[in-house]
Amino acid sequence: MASTSSVQKRFKYDVFLSFRGEDTRKTFVDHLYVALVNKGIITYKDDETIDKGERIKEQLIRSIQDSRFYIIVFSKNYASSSWCLDELVEIIKCQKTAEHTAYPIFYDVEPTEVRKQSGLVGEAFEQLTRKRKRTLEDATLEKENDVGRWKNALKEAADLAGMELKNTFNGHEAKFIQQIVQDISLKLHLINLSIDMKLVGMETRVRDVISSLELDLDDVRMIGIKGIGGGGKTTLARAVFDHISIWFEGKSFVEDVREVSKGSLSGLKDLQKQILSSVLNDQTIVVAGVSDGKSMMKRMMPNRKVLVVLDDVDDIDQLEALAGETTWFKPGSRIIITTRDEQVLVAQRVNVIHDVTLLSDEEAICLFSRHAFGREIPDQGYEELLRKVVHYAAGLPLTIKVLGSHLCGRTEHEWVDTIERLKTIPLEKTLKRLELSYNGLENDEKEIFLDVVCILKGEGKNDSIRILESCGFNAHIGLKVLEQKSLITISDNDGLRFHDHIEEMGWNIVRGLYPLEPSKHSRLWIKEEIEDILVYEMGSTEATRSIILKYTTLQPTTIMRGLRKMRELRFHSVHKGDIVWAVDEVSQYLPDALQCLYWPKYPFRSLPQPFQANKLVNLEMVGSNISELWEGGEKKVLNKIRFIDLRYSKLETFDLSMTPNLEKLDLEGCCDFYKLHIPVECPKLKFLDLTSSKVSNLNLGMIPHLEVLHIDGCKELVELHLPVECLSLEFLYLSGSKDVIILKNSTCLLNVQSSNS
Structure with a gap:
């Protein structure tokens, strides 16, 4: 999210103070200057001793021209100084442009005295003109021109909207100064905001966050902004901070909390010092340690209504050190926390959590164009390339800005090369x-x-x-x-x-140190790389842990031969392409380390005889050719297996004694299945699906904790035993089964779904 370049004049100073030194330099103006500076307002105050009769310096004229606002402190002797009046003439001249604004302050005189040069102002002005008459022996024309300019400047200044001390806060100078500073701060804020808010897609996002802050409530609120790295969290928090900071007595935007706090042993202590120094306007604060910093914040922060942004937090310890409790802050204070980790916000018990939303395609095009072309509308002829860039960035502001800056001033050919490179080499930043x-x-x-x-x-x-x-x-x-x-x-x-x-x-990360050697990667997911490894039997004994091979045309025997070296493989998933597999029962092999095996349409009649399956936890072979787990009815006990999914396979029988820890058995659509052997108790089995099987008799006495039973479409089922011990059964699905099923020793079921009942 990038700012629009501005054509507005950049000023060296926010405020220029015009005043009569002998009246107010060490009193009112001194206090006003300190208050302005403490508010972060860049203020010009001329403290030089002025020789009587000296003309205004060129340097001072430039300072006036380089200031956005003018505060003119009219005191009883202001009009007695040609220096002050020359300043005033230049100020009124600049005031007539749209970029400058003057604010008259009537300190110990009234506006009418300045306007008409009467009363104390008139006496001072008359005193000045008499002095000049004695000094200028042969410069009558110059004298008359000066006096005329001064009178006009005094009149025009008095006609401006200003403030009069005796009619404001009953003459209390401290409150009067506070009001002046607040007014100037607000006007500066609105000017800066008109620039800063020209951020792509920010207006609605900022409004949503500010709404959740509920600034009108007199409590302490903490809110969080979370999202992906590079997604615009910091930009959003900064925009909100700039928008509302004017309403707080102290403010601090703490960047890179994660990096600073972990970068050194003194990191958190330094951040505590930064917050205290910023909100209290005291750069002399010393924090001895984190515990000391907590005590200082508890003691010193409650006296000011503050706005604090803690950017990029990733640990609750950071928040405990920087914003531990709401009692640390004065009612009305607001704390904004940005993070990638929602749990940090949950642990801090923030009031609201905002998910930062990525840029839409339209917003992305606008942002990219600003960086690449210097304007919101892209150059003609780049529309298709721009569409590809935006698609790659997928709404991530960081990527959009990096690419925009990289492609700025590049030729169309270089654009094409960059986009092609991104397909294989992502942006490092x-x-x-x-x-x-x-x-x-x-x-x-x-x-x-x-x-x-x-x-x-x-x-x-x-x-x-x-x-x-x-x-x-x-x-x-x-x-x-x-x-x-x-x-x-x-x-x-x-x-x-x-x-x-x-x-x-x-x-x-997976490619790591071996980007061009897939056989050394822990995970394999690219079809062409996997097929090369399997065909040429390049598998790694130690490296490969998981494989997902989709829509392969390799034959099963080739796949299994290629797995021989992958002895640490724990997850294996195969999806065949639209081909007919030739089956060679002799070449079967699966690594004993497998914990999860997903192989739809597995072509063999049983699992490989050498496969011990001692670590197998999940077996999924939907639509497979398997008719029995082990060839010849061998009974290998699979102690670790918890889930078996053999839906729509050719399985005929199954012995639950081989799977003592089984939790789910799904045999839906196994139309050849006719016998479920339950010779021992199966204490962990909770889900059983025999939909459309040929089972005729089912006794659940050895499955005491079964919760869900599907016997839909079991047209051969004539007898179902539901012993009193089966108290866990919650759902029994009977639709499409035989019209008459004998229920023996049945208990009250919570939910029976049957088209026959």
Whole structure:
């Protein structure tokens, strides 16, 4: 999100103070100057001793011209100084342009005295003219011109909207000064805002955040802004800060909290000092240590209504040190926290959490064009190339700005080359920013992340959890952490999703030190690379952990031969292309390290005889040719297997004694299946689906904790035993089954769905 270049004049000073030194230099003007400077207003005050009769200096004229606002402090002796009146003439001259504004302050005189040069002002002015008459012996014309200019300047200044001390706050100077500073601050703020708010797509985003701050409430509120790295969190927070900081007595924008706090042992202490110094306008503050800093903030902060932005926070310890409790702050204060990690905000109990929204295509084009072409509308002839750039950036402001700056002034040919290169070599600056989130993960969370972006994209939440748990991960917590850290999103409809650059970042990490040697990568997902490894049997004994091979035309025997060296493979997924597989039963091989095996339309009649499957947790072979788990009815006990999905396979029988820890058995559509052997108790089995099978008798006495039973379309089923022990059964699906089923020892079921009842 970039600012528009402005054609407005840039001023050296915000305010120029015009005053009579002997009246107010050490009193009112001194206090006013300090108040302006403490508010961050750049103020010019001439403290030089002026010789009587000296003409106004050219340097002072330039200072007047280089100031946006003028505060003219009219005191009883102001009109006695030719220096002050020459200043006033130049000020009124500049005031007539749209870029300058003058504010008369009537300190110990009234506006009418200045306008008509009467009263004390008239006496001072008469005193000046008498002195000049004595001094100028032969310069009558010059004298008359000066006096005429001075009188006009005094009249015009008095006619401007100003403030009169005796009629404001009952003459209390402190409150009077406070009001002057507030008025100037507000006007400066509105001027700067008209420039800063010209940010692509920012107006609505800023308005939403400000609305949640509820500035009219007299409480302390903390809000969070979270999102992907490079997504515009800092830009949004800065825009909000600039928009509302004028309404606070103290303010501090703390950048790079993560980097500074972890960069040195004194990091958090330095940030505490920065906040205290900024909001209290005291650069002499010393913080001895973090605990000392906390005590100082608790003691010193509650006296000021403050606005604090803590940018890029990634640890709750940082917030405990910098904004530990709402009691640290005066009512009306607001704290804004930006982070990639939602859990930090949850732990801090912020009032509202905003997800930063990425740029739309229209906004992206506008931002990119500003960086590439210097204006919002792109050059003609670049429309198609621009569309490709915007598609690659996928709404990420950082990428858009980097590419825009890189392509600025480049030829069309160079544009094409850059876009082509991005297909294989992502932007390093974007990746490094995104990798900060990855680096903050625990080791098991990193492994889950890499499996998600390389293997599980688009998978449903439940399926992903099952696969990850099969590989030994705590998937529920791991996926939640990834979502909280803005690395992935979990959608009920689209499954696991993430930004394209997050995917690039994950791929880049996996390729690591061996970008051109896929056989040394821990995850394999590119079809051509996998097929080369399998065909030429280049698999790594140690490296490869997960493979997903989609729409392959390789024969099963080739796949299995290629797996021989991958002895540490834990997840294997094969989706065949639109071909007919030739089956060679002799060449079967699967690594014993497999924990999750997903092979739809598996072509063999059983699992490979050498395959021990001692680590197998999840087996999915939908639509497969398998008729029995092991050839010849061999009974290998699979102690770790929890999930079996053999839907629409040719399975005929199954013995649950081989799977003592099985939780889910899905045999839906196994039309040849006729016998489920249950010789021993299966205490963990909760889900059983025998839809459309030929089972005729089913006794659930040995499955005491079964919760869901599907026997839809089981036309051969004549007897169903539901012992009293089956108290966990919640759902029984009977639709399309035999018209008469004998229920023996049945219990009260919570939910029976049948078209026959």
